[in-house]
Amino acid sequence: MSPLHRCPPGPKLATLALAGTGLMFVTNPFAMLDFLALTLLGFHVAGFGGARIWRQIRPMLWMLAVLFLVQGGLAGWTLAALIVARLLTLMLLASLVTLTTRTEDLIATLERLLTPLAPLGVNPAKVGLAVSLALRFLPVIAEEAERVREAQAARGLGTHPLALILPLIVRVLKAAEEVAEAIEARSGHDDGPALSR
Amino acid sequence: MTAISTRDIVLIALFAALTAALALFPPITLPLIGVPITAQSMGPMLAGAVLGARRGALAMGLVVALVALGLPILSGGRGGLGVFAGPTVGFLLGWIPAAYVTGLLHELGWNKLTALRSFVFATLGGIVVLYGLGVPVLAVQAGLSLKAAALGSAPFIPGDLVKAALTAAVALSVKRAWPIIRARDIATA
Numbered sequence: 001m002s003p004l005h006r007c008p009p010g011p012k013l014a015t016l017a018l019a020g021t022g023l024m025f026v027t028n029p030f031a032m033l034d035f036l037a038l039t040l041l042g043f044h045v046a047g048f049g050g051a052r053i054w055r056q057i058r059p060m061l062w063m064l065a066v067l068f069l070v071q072g073g074l075a076g077w078t079l080a081a082l083i084v085a086r087l088l089t090l091m092l093l094a095s096l097v098t099l100t101t102r103t104e105d106l107i108a109t110l111e112r113l114l115t116p117l118a119p120l121g122v123n124p125a126k127v128g129l130a131v132s133l134a135l136r137f138l139p140v141i142a143e144e145a146e147r148v149r150e151a152q153a154a155r156g157l158g159t160h161p162l163a164l165i166l167p168l169i170v171r172v173l174k175a176a177e178e179v180a181e182a183i184e185a186r187s188g189h190d191d192g193p194a195l196s197r
Numbered sequence: 198m199t200a201i202s203t204r205d206i207v208l209i210a211l212f213a214a215l216t217a218a219l220a221l222f223p224p225i226t227l228p229l230i231g232v233p234i235t236a237q238s239m240g241p242m243l244a245g246a247v248l249g250a251r252r253g254a255l256a257m258g259l260v261v262a263l264v265a266l267g268l269p270i271l272s273g274g275r276g277g278l279g280v281f282a283g284p285t286v287g288f289l290l291g292w293i294p295a296a297y298v299t300g301l302l303h304e305l306g307w308n309k310l311t312a313l314r315s316f317v318f319a320t321l322g323g324i325v326v327l328y329g330l331g332v333p334v335l336a337v338q339a340g341l342s343l344k345a346a347a348l349g350s351a352p353f354i355p356g357d358l359v360k361a362a363l364t365a366a367v368a369l370s371v372k373r374a375w376p377i378i379r380a381r382d383i384a385t386a
Binding site: 071146170 | 239
């Protein structure tokens with residue numbers, strides 16, 4: 001484990017927030033490249049190689065390219081380079097935080113950050129439950145979607161989007177009903193209006 | 198405001214998961230325009246039209262939280278805090294008010310819901326509200342003029358109109374088969 005992996009989520013998120021604001025004030029493209037290099041150094045420290053970095057950049061590549069061309073044509077190439085370098089730096093820095101922090105730790109941090117909002121009616125435990133449920137059901141629903149698609153291809157219905165989405169939604173709504181009943185049956189004791197109807 | 202029940206939490210969580218799963222559908226490219234339409238941006242319209250304002254908005258808020266937690270659940274496998282530094286962050290955050298407005302309009306018009314009305318509601322929430330937030334944020338984040346940002350976003354509108362039509366069809370079928378939304382009076386809105 002690298003020092004970046006060992007670092008608790010709080011300081012990493014604070015650094016990211018600081019960079020998000022601070023980099024707006026950097027107006028020299030070469031200074032921005034220094035920050036980009038610093039971020040890449042962070043990837044190196046965390047033990048991630050070039051392939052890992054490329055995997056982070058690839059999904060945003062076309063967007064950055066379009067932005068560079070539009071911006072360059074409208075406002076000049078120096079500014080275009082500056083803006084693209086800033087976005088790239090911030091996005092890579094954010095990916096670095098995500099890659100070096102476990103999802104459970106981020107959920108715990110999220111619950112802690114939400115605690116001050118409790119008087120406003122935000123229940124951190126409920127948010128935690130919703131996050132865990134969504135994580136649990138994501139693969140199930142993705143699989144279900146694939147199955148509906150296959151079943152309809154087999155029946156020769158083609159891929160009409162409505163024929164795909166409607167059965168999926170009805171199944172999700174039915175599943176929600178069953179899951180809610182299961183949670184309430186299992187929770188047994190009444191934990192107040194929060195988890196009972 | 199009534200407390201959120203277990204059933205509500207499950208519905209919110211499952212719709213967030215559904216929106217994430219929509220990213221797995223292959224994009225369709227519209228003829229003439231050539232812009233890929235992803236199924237995922239139907240998520241906020243569907244969440245509003247099926248779950249209503251509050252649960253729909255919370256489901257989208259959960260999607261945003263999951264993205265922030267680093268899950269690559271946005272179409273194209275994007276995710277993580279990096280998205281929030283990107284130029285299209287307004288369109289992601291805009292999912293929350295988009296679902297809310299779509300849901301609120303559906304609640305208000307629930308008793309007399311027709312396909313056309315549902316389509317208009319989904320368009321107001323999922324396109325007007327969404328672009329109203331997404332375009333200015335794009336302009337600021339990318340250093341573009343408002344006009345350039347709007348022009349750059351416009352090619353996605355025809356696809357979004359298709360999604361609003363699909364949402365309307367879904368909303369009416371769900372209303373018949375498995376209604377979740379309860380009608381709401383203007384007075385309590």
